[in-house]
Each structure stands twice: as C-alpha cells, then as structure tokens.
Amino acid sequence: MLMKKLFLVLLMVLAVSLFFYFDLNKLLTLDGMKASLSTFEAWRASSPLLAAGLYFLIYVLVTALSLPGAAIMTLAGGALFGLLTGTIIISFASSVGALLAFLVSRYVLRDTVHAKFDGERLRAINAGIRRDGAFYLFTLRLIPAFPFFLINLLMGLTAIRAVTFYWVSQLGMLAGTIVYVNAGTQLAQLDSLSGILSPALLFSFALLGLFPLLAKKAVALIKRRRIYARWQKPAGFDRNMIVIGAGAGGLVSAYIAAAVKAKVTLIEAGKMGGDCLNYGCVPSKALIRSAKLAHQMRHADHYGLTGDEPRFSFKQVMERVHEVIGKVAPHDSVERYTDLGVEVLQGYARIVDPWTVEVTLNGGEVQRLTTRTIVIATGARPFVPPLPGIDEVGYLTSDTLWDAFARLDTAPARLVVLGGGPIGCELAQSMARLGSHVTQIEMAPRIMAREDEEVSALARAALERDGVRVLTGYKALRCEVKEGRKLIVVEHDGEELAIEFDELLCAVGRVARLEGYGLEELGIETGRTINTNEYLETIYPNIYAAGDVVGPYQFTHTAAHQAWYASVNALFGHLKRFRVDYRVIPWTTFIDPEVARVGLNEQEAKAQGIAYEVTRYGLDDLDRAIADGAAHGFVKILTLPGKDRMLGVTIAGEHAGDLLAEFVLAMKHGLGLNKILGTIHTYPTWAEANKYAAGEWKRAHAPKRVLSWLARYHTWRRG
Template sequence: MADYDLIVIGSGPGGYVAAIRASQLGMKTAIVERESLGGICLNWGCIPTKALLRSAEVLHYANNAKDFGLKIDKADFDLEAVVKRSRGVAKQLSSGVSHLMKKNKIDVIMGEASLKKGKPAPTVSVKEKDGKSKEYKAKNVILATGARARAIPQAGLEPDGDLIWTYREAMVPKETPKKLLVIGSGAIGIEFASFYNELGSDVTVVEAVDRILPVEDEEISGLARKQFEKQGIKFHTGAQVKSLKKSNGKVTADISSGDKTEKLEVDRVILAIGIVGNVEGLGLEELGVKVEKTHVLVDGFGRTGVDGLYAIGDLTGAPWLAHKASHEGVMCVEGIAGAEDAHAFDAWNVPGCTYSHPQIASVGLTEAKAKEAGHKIKVGKFPFIGNGKAIALGAAEGLVKTVFDAETGELLGAHMIGAEVTELIQGYVIAREGELTEETLMHTVFPHPTLSEMMHESVLASQGRVLHM
C-alpha cells in the first residue's frame, strides 16, 4: 500500500504549487526538498533579485531627485543592508511556503531524493541530513528538481564562488566590484548588469549572438541597448569569451569577435550563459527516463513515459520561468486526478519579463517570427512619450508594440519596454488566452491617466487609428 497518492520532489514554484493543487483535489501529498522550501526562485532567484533591483531603482530616483523638484544630498547605499533586505524578503516568502504546506496538510520531507523501480510509481528514497535513507511509496511522483547555472570548465568559465560568480554569489556580494563582466545578455544577465551599473560598477556585457536580449523582438532589443548604453553599460555582441584567467584577485577575459580578440581585466565575472537541468543522482537512467540536453522529455501533462512518473518546470526545458513551472504543475496534477477541465500544457502564451531599468516584457510571436510563420501582419506601436502618465512619472522613454494577423485580427504577440511593463503585459496575455481580436481591444475602455492607455493606442495604431500621436 502506498504511503501517498503523490510525492513531489522539489519545492520550487512548480513543486509546491503542484503539491497544493493535489491536496485541494483530495490527494494525500508529500513534498521532498533538499535545501530550502520555495526552491531557487524564492530563495536565490526571482524574489531576492527583485528586492535588489528595487533598492537600485530607489537609489536611481534619489540620485535624480532634482528632476522631480526635490532636493536630496548625494544619495549613497549600504551594500550590506541592501543584501540583508533581499535575504529577509526571501526568508519571509520561504516561511510563507512552509505555512502553505501546513495549511494544506502536505508532509514536508527534508533530504535528497532518488528513485528506484517500483509499482505503481517509482519508489522514492530520501537521504536525510543524518545520512540515513528512508523509502516512500506513492501512486504518483512528480519531479520538480529545477535547474542550475551552466558552466564551461574547459574554458575556465566555471564559478569558483570568489572571482567568478553565478546568480547565487551575485546576490550576496561583500563589496561592489569596480569592474564587472557579465557573460550572457538574457534576462538574468541584463538584470544583474542593470543592478550593478546602478551601484556604480563599470559593467561590460558579452553576448554570443548579434544583439542583446535575443529572445525579444528585435526592435525592443535595439531600444533596450540604446537605453542601457546611455546609462553606461558596454556591450560586445556577436562575441564570445574564449577563456577566463585568474591572477592576483583579478580575472582576465579573452573576448573574441570575428577575427578580433581583445583582453579585458575585471574584478568579478557573472556567468549567465544558460542553465542545465538537475537530472543527476535521481536514478533516471535506470528507470529509462528520456533525457535530452539535461532536460527530461515529457508530454503536455508532464508524463515521462515511465508509469506514475511525471516532470515539470525548468527540469523539462524552456521557457525557464517560475510562472510556467507553476502552471505546468497545476496541469500535471489535474491530469493525474482526471479533473473534468484537465488539459495539456502549451507554452504558446507564457509571458516573459526582465526587471531591469527599463523593464522589458513580451508574450507571443515577435514581428520576425510572425512573418516566418507565414502570417500577413499588421503592427501597431505607441511610444511612452505620447502618454501623460509616463511623462508625469518621469519615465517617457519606452515603447508598446503589438503584432496582429492582418486577416483574422488575432493578437499574435505583444512587446514592451519601459516603466512597469512587467505589470502591463498580463493584459495582452489575457487577450490572447480569450482569443480577443483587435476590434474587441479597440472597443475596450482603458482608464485615464494610466500607462495601460498605451496598450489601447498600440492596438489602434495597428489599424491606422492612433489618437495621441
């Protein structure tokens, strides 16, 4: 007889949400965690980085107080206090997950899990902190073990916790590096570049492809680069760091671009060159689980092909986003439970957000991808400079861009750069989920004065009906 209806391995946003939904559906549920409840996102990712970026944002406004008619003597920061606040926010939310586990009567098992062949699902063996192992039986098991920062040891591109950092070390610095190299210009790299630049570091970013933020719409990427460069961040695109060499507390990077190679000496390096799934030590090979490029292959319900075994979140591949993992977890559990409205997960409408200064947010197809897919398109754009609320906020640089199918009126994609766009993007996500057309959006009343009015104007612009430009 099984100990549980469901055991979830990993308590990040995918794992703990899956466990809660399972409990709601009447399943006897346990969750296994080897480190801290909440996983990487709550403890070392999404949440604490946003706390750091908020401190940087407040510092930015303090240093530019005169633009708002205010007088503030030279603003400065206490790095130890900034980090302490960030860690406090993470601790508060991790404690919140613990409360949710108790509230939903979910057993928390602390230790490192591995799997053995078993019926009706693999047996879960948990090695606890005292070194002893205990086995648990369940009708179903969900893997939600997440991922970690990618390293390239042969080129010296591997973290050492001292001079070469991953996101973990970058979030708890003891001092601000005078010169910083960020390798990779995805959301993680750009957020750290933005944070340290605001704190006074001389920041250089290297990106292998020909533009920064490569998953974003090309026009948005270009605008982002201009704004970041205006703030003092330097970029090498279409370039690679061939090697890192450490000496006398410094790191020298060999940066190659075409036939040109240059050396750059910095105090610290942040690796943001992607992630790899946490698949090791779980016993997946023995079970016959298919793993491709460190990610477990699953269908829309998280099924691995092994009876009773499922996988969700970063472990299963892109997009590597917390909200994707949470939603995937719910879909997986509802499929296990045979819920009436259970349906396969599809990443077609997952929004992406970058919490830099300025913010970037998007959902759906870029203009280029829409054309590649064979759509005849209409594109609408509206700049922040045409919006009263943006001007009043002192945040008049930015753009809202919408891409529609010219024949059906379907909203194919939306792309934004500017103040608070990470909050605005959900409006377009709902529009796409509800299959709203440009006509419905044009007939929708948006409140004034708000930044959201630009969303309306961008739709109007796609039809040649823009009002305020």
C-alpha cells in the same frame, strides 16, 4: 490565386444549380432509381464497359460536389453490376470523389479558416490530426450514419496528408459500401433506406467505429505492460503522489494534490521555494528596486529636485535583499504546506522503481515510500561554461552571488557579466547603478536575442546610459591570473582582448537538474531536459515532470502552469487527461525600461512564415508617462492581416510587465483589439496605453469609403 478560387467556386455552384434545374435529383431517389432500373440494365447489357466507366464518372462527380444521392447511387451499383464488381467500382469511385471534395475544401477554404481563427489553436489541432488523424478518420468512415460529405469538407481544413485521407477513406468506407451494394442487388424489394440500416446494423457499425480507438487503447496497454514488465508493482501505496522539488512546480503540484484531499509528500533537499525565492525572482527584484532608487536620486533633477550621488552601504542593500527573501519565505515554508495537508520531507529523493521513492533525509535517516504517482520538479541550475582557467579565477552565478555580495562592504569595483540574456541584463544594469564598473560580454550579435532587433537596441541603449560596457559579438576564450590580476580573454574579429575584473558573473543560461534522481536507472528519456508527452508524462504513465526540468520555458509562472496539468493528470488521468496549453505564455525582462512580451514577435512571425500586421503606439504620447517623466518606449501589437485578433504583443517601457496582463487575458480568451478599445480605462493611468494602441489599430482600419459617404451626408445636412 483569389480569382482562381472564385472561378472554381462559381463552376461548382453552376454544376449544382444545373443538377437541380434539370431535376436530375429525382433520379437519385429510391423511387426514381427503381423506375429507371430496367433502362439502365438494358444499357449496361449492350455496352458494359461504357456503362461502368460512365457510372464511375457520375459517382465521382456526385461525391465530389457533395450532392444528395450517393447512397442511392451505391444501391444502383449493386443492382447493375452485382456484389463483387459493384463493390470494386463504388469503392474506388467514392474514395476518388471524396478526395476531390477534400482537395477543393483545402484549396478554397483552409487559408480563410486559418486566417479567421487563432493560429496557435489551429496549430495544436493540426498537430493532433498529424498524430491521430488516421485513427480518427477511420473511426468516422466506419459509421455510415455520419455524413460522409461533411467529413470530406472538414478534413480538408486540417493538416492531414491527402494520401493518408485517400487510403483511410478507401479502407474505412469499404464495410458500409459492401452493405449498401449487397442491398442494391435486391433493389426491387426495397421500400426505403431504413430497410438497409436496421437499428441492429447501425449498432454494429457503431461498435465497428470504436474499433480503431479500442485498438489504440490496446496498443497503449501493451506498451504500458512492456514498460512496467521488469518492475514489481506494490499491492498498495503509502501515498497518492510524491513530488520531488519544492520550487514553483513542486509547490503548486503538492498544493493541488492536498487541495483535492490526496495524500501527498513533498521532498526538498535544499531551501523551500526553490530558485525563484532564494536565488532568482525575489532577490533580483529587490536588488533592482534599490538600484532604481539610487538611479532616481542621482537623476532627481529630472523630477525638478536636486540630484546628488546617492550615499548608501552596499552591505545594507544586500541585507535588505535577504530581508525580502525572509518576508516572502513563509509563503513557501514547511509550516505552511504542512498546515495545508502536505507532508514535507527535507532530504534527497531517488526514484527506485516507478512506484517507490527512497528519501535520504538531511539528518541521515533513509525512508522508502510507495506512491501511485510521482511528479518530478527538480528545476534547473546555472550553466557554467567550460572556460580554461575559470575555476582558478573564481566565478559567481545567479545562485551564489547573493551570499557572496552580502559579505562585501562595497559593490565590486569591476564586474564582468558573461551573458546577454534577461538575467545578465538585469544584473548588469542593477550593479552599474549601484556603483560597479560593469562589462557585459555576449557572443551573439546582440543582447536579448529572442526579442526583436529594436528591443535589443533599446535594451543596449538603456544599459549603456547607466554605464554598462556592452560587448556583443565577443567570444570568451579563457580566464587567467597574471601578477595577481584576474583577467578574462575574449576574441572579436580575430583579435583578442583581456578584460580585468574583480568578480565574474556567469549568466549564460540554465540547465535542468537531471542527475541523482534515478532517472538513468529507470530509463526515463532525457536530453537537455526530461522528455515528456503533451500530458507531461514520462515514458512511465504514472511519472510526470513539470517546471524548468521539462522546459520549454524557464519561468516561475510556466512551472506553476505546468504543475496544474502534471498534478491533475497524475491524480485523475485514468478518468480524464489534459494536454498542457502553451498558447499564451507571457514573460518580462525587468531592466529599466521593462520589456514584456506574449505570443509572437516580428522575428518569430517572419521565421515561421506567418502573415501579420504591426500596430505601434509610442509611450511618449501617453499623459501618465509624461507626468511620470518616463515618456519612452512603445506598445507593439501583431495581428492577423485585416483582423483585430492578436498574434503577439511586445511592450517596452515603465510597468510593461503589468500592462501586458490585459493582452494576455484577451489572447487567452480570444478577445480582439476592438474589445480592449471598448473597455473604459481610468485616466490618467499607464493602462490607457493599451486602449490607445487598440485605437491605433482601429484608425488604420477605418472604413475610408464609409467615412467619405458620411462626410457627404453631413455636408448635405448642413444645407
């Protein structure tokens, strides 16, 4: 393939060199064309079909090779063949030549450009080209002042279809072709090309070039009017923005609105802070910390101390969890947001029309507020699988376990965790460390299935070391009560197994909260989540959504990330809109050892057909890991072949979530591993692992031939 590309490039270079070597470029000047016009006219008169065919081929060649002189060729076509015939010949010849240049650019250059630059960014550009490429290309073709040869080459690097490129070029270049061909019919009277494109004509072309964009705006306006047709828009508004939901997405949206002095109301029926503060991130990490300390006490001999079974009150552990929630709660409280300038209403919100929200306050009072924009940030709730008998035996979720466990004096003796994702793994390991006999059931062949197989294996080994019974490939069939014993029945390889438990924890995923907010009545499209465009707009351009209710990621930090786009677009989208950027999304599973990731892992790269190299650094080599007694795990980096540009990073080990931040920063700002290698990292710290991983990449890509020459040089220097 490479040899074919080189041969094609050499052939083109040779053709262009011969063109200039034989001074053929002089023929494609205005003076040269006028001087040769009589000869060409005589030839055309004697052999009209041959002249037309040869002219067509020459025009195609000039355009395909991006040679200077296409404008002169167009004038000559008008002089030789007249307005109608000349326009037909040149219209097709210019489009065919442009297509050839486009295809050559795609064949020779596109793979190289894609390998050079960030894959995620190019995918976003290509998605935009697929969506708006025809409009964009048509606009450029309507403005002759823009170099057409450059358009041909640049479009070849994008994902626009060749057929689309051809017909848009044929149509878009027609107006300019007619102008030049018509001018060519009066070639003898032309003194310069500036006589063709007067300022007034250029201005007209510029306006014509805006036509597709104006047409697109007009279509959007018509769609907007149709969407809002059945609603009566208020003459004025009580608020600039209403935010529904006070989780991470809602809090950030309200904060931004208040920061730019918009009048904003935040509505929350439950607890401020949403799932993360009250049921997710904060309580789970508090529990994980207590469980880890219990584990370290049990294995104190690993640190040269006397190990012993930790003595503790499970009720006190859960009291500490709730104390932690209480200490963090002021950050998300009504009082804080009121002080920031946000009006906070505690009650249930229902969208009545695109500009009106009805609020049923927790005290029973009902208010109706009008608003110019709305942000829906209602979050998600745990999914409970519809197993027969599950209600009879009772179950817990990540939302309900905290209050349920707070009432217990000891940890549940037998706990079944249904689900092998991050939540299930974190809680299974923590409860095992706190004394529960935990059985974890996962229907898939492995736990943490979104990670690479080696990460899943590492996680499973860690959980099993802590006493968790991990059952993968087991499908839950039903729950039942027999003689006062609570059982869950699972199936594996055609055989059923009954597992007795005291508590059943469902951790099989979360589903968006979509019901009760008026979405159905408004016709806002939903599936598993609210359907939005790249600006986080729903079908109503003034109603946005952010966070778990949108997806595709259900993390607190992505909810906050989306909230910036939703709120800024809601408040200022009439001036400038921003497409939400998902290029660099990190996440961490807080088992021990932690698993953190950003970008692609190996299984995703393979599934998407993306070429990559793997660089790996084992944490058993890191001095600080050895000193901390945690010399296990790894840093694994995927890069473009032969490049230090990162496609993704996976870290498994102590403090993995914190170590990942340096890679997230580097990927976000297009920095490669050489930059990380050239950064001073304090010794001895865990962060040195990032530098050593970068060093592994550098060592693998050392210039062996140069090093061989250097060895000879130093030998010579020694005499």
